Ligand SMILES: Nc1ncnc2c1ncn2[C@@H]1O[C@H](COP(=O)(O)OP(=O)(O)O)[C@@H](O)[C@H]1O
């Protein structure tokens with residue numbers, strides 16, 4: 001790596017330090033995809049991915065498992081297309097969604113390893129509606145992950161990232177509202193425990209006119225974990241009539257838990273609406289007292305407050321089984337943290 | 340549970356140990372079947388008394404005791420006291436995002452039942468619907484987040500909903516009349532009156548006599564400057580309505 005790196009905008013995330021480490025370089029079996037036959041899945045040797053800075057170049061470096069998924073125009077199915085990441089490595093995933101398609105998609109990552117790089121690029125063609133769930137439950141030591149979404153005119157994206165991993169590292173999520181009328185809601189719910197150091201940079205850029213970008217991040221931190229949320233909303237010049245909103249909140253449960261919530265709002269156009277809110281707080285004793293005053297135990301009261309807090313990040317998850325799985329994971333982490 | 344006794348109770352705010360006591364020797368006995376009203380000017384310790392009985396950790400008992408059926412509850416945490424049968428309809432209920440009203444009330448009911456005998460969901464919903472109906476609460480309030488964005492009046496009504504669903508033995512209702520218009524007041528009062536019976540005692544805290552036209556108390560106590568300075572029947576409240584608190588003993592009436 002050169003001394004002077006070009007890096008994406010990700011305050012308080014030590015990308016420079018991470019990039020000094022080498023990526024796990026064994027070629028692993030690629031992601032598996034469960035989809036109807038009209039969806040074309042392939043594993044070519046290489047694929048064109050974003051490569052505008054040294055972080056992306058690091059992600060793209062071979063050897064690398066590659067998966068491409070092509071969802072045809074007009075595709076319409078509410079049964080989720082499921083992608084499961086490699087069990088023991090990272091890789092590249094490139095997904096194209098055709099015009100006016102209506103897609104429900106689930107990604108699930110539980111990969112092991114020491115230093116994984118994962119890049120997922122999603123191109124959404126005009127008029128398509130996409131419901132996306134990324135369930136990150138990595139078991140690797142360190143993961144550097146980037147998701148990039150490009151949205152054409154009149155597309156709608158509802159994306160939830162459920163961060164329940166054990167790794168440290170960075171998660172960059174960039175959504176480009178390129179076409180007029182594109183609308184994205186990005187929800188992120190993260191549980192950080194143990195000695196995890198996690199940084200999220202969740203960015204939405206309004207390029208097109210009358211585009212809407214909403215970012216909603218919620219993180220719960222226990223033990224000695226450290227979680228950074230950056231929310232980056234950018235309305236570029238010319239994106240008239242656009243809206244950029246964001247809310248970044250972290251809840252710290254233990255004395256040594258550390259949390260940061262940094263809202264960044266860049267507005268280069270006049271005729272727009274924008275807003276942000278951020279907080280890093282501890283469990284409100286008044287809330288606990290209120291719940292307990294109706295007879296629920298301290299443990300149950302605390303779980304209610306925490307689940308309620310995360311609900312804003314994970315509330316859009318429609319898959320009841322998955323939601324239960326997440327809540328079970330929350331309970332388990334809290335039980336361990338209480339002990 | 341039939342008797343709640345407050346004996347020579349002295350209380351300080353825990354965070355302000357240098358500050359003088361807020362309650363300075365309260366004596367009070369409430370039996371189930373009785374309705375007590377606690378009145379007095381603002382800032383004289385009414386909420387402090389209710390919160391201390393409930394077990395709010397912000398308050399410190401420096402002297403005296405609180406007993407249920409002869410047994411001290413001072414070393415019991417707030418949730419234990421609740422399960423024993425105490426309830427406090429709070430003056431300022433907390434707002435909790437992401438937890439629905441219905442989910443919370445069900446958890447509160449189940450906290451009182453054995454693990455293998457939790458309330459069946461259909462039975463719960465039926466009971467909740469009927470009670471909300473009685474309190475003229477719109478259906479969607481069951482699925483709204485607990486007190487989140489509720490108006491002052493909605494919060495009070497929600498406290499009474501919880502009271503009626505949980506069915507405690509002793510309820511302290513702290514200024515449930517504030518923020519209610521006269522129709523709402525009547526509905527809430529009817530709710531409380533429907534709880535009346537041999538198994539239920541209550542202490543109604545209010546600044547105004549108005550509420551006591553609808554919930555007629557057996558006893559009225561006047562709390563001023565951390566002490567109960569007078570006790571009488573329902574007529575005492577009526578008298579206060581005319582004369583105000585000013586003539587009652589010395590003390591710092593800052594209402
Ligand atoms: N948690 C608290 N922290 C600091 N001061 C308090 C607290 N609770 C009560 N006080 C003080 O105690 C006094 C009595 O308050 P309160 O019990 O709320 O009166 P009331 O309910 O009669 O209006 C007031 O001077 C009030 O400021």
Ligand SMILES: [Mg+2]
Nearest residue numbers: 385386387430
């Ligand atoms: Mg008060």
